Amino acid sequence: MKRVWMVGVVWVFALSVWAGEHRYGPYPKLYGQECASCHVVYPPELMTAAGWRQVMQQLGKHYGSDASLDAGPQAEISAFLERQASRRAKHAPTEASARLSRSNWFVHEHGQTPPPKVSFAHCEACHTGAEQMDYSERGLRLPAGYRQRGD
């Protein structure tokens, strides 16, 4: 009986991986409070520690907006991001501003150009579950005619 259970668990896990089950979080409240007013919570697992360090050092000029934090939350969030960060090369930043949307992984998944009138920062425009940190393929609604991968 125990074995049947084990097989079942492994099967469900394999199925969810196959179905593109991309769920993240939950994350500390502070992270959501300070970093999810202008965009949804971005999963820290999608960029390397070096990338997050670059982002956090430039919060005063955060891709055209001032996103500066007080010293306390700044340190706490930096430590959290670096702890949760990816260790894979495909998640490394490819430019000084460390835009997540320019990493090799992101470009492979999304191409280089967002759909018309959509910003790559607006995940929930296509990933309908993004606000609940659910990026599974099931919740994906692409605009008509938009090719998901490779420009």
Next chain:
Amino acid sequence: MKFLLMLLWALSTPILANTGVAVQIQARLAAEARAADATFQGFSVQRGEAFYRDRHGDWSCATCHTDHPAKGGRHAVTQKAILPLAPSANPERFTDPKKVEKWFKRNCNDVLNRPCTAREKGDFIAYILTVRP
């Protein structure tokens, strides 16, 4: 009658409590404005509204918070939904002085490319408190 009064009380309390903090913030801003300019006469709803609507560069406050701040808006860059700014439509607004300062700092830098003066901030709040849904 008693029921009506109770209802009125229940409805008005959140709004009163809410504007209470905004009024405290304004009192501090008024002291700062007076210190910066001895001729300061108090905050103005009209000046606040003009400040809210004027483009100070590429953007105005209304760019993201809409022409009618009791409505929800969208972030000009990321398009994320923004809840209404006017406390009459969103009682959470202007209830946390630290949060208010954080967003004045960020948004003034974004829209005006400089910090706002105490008078500008006080005028802005004076206007926002008059906005009805």
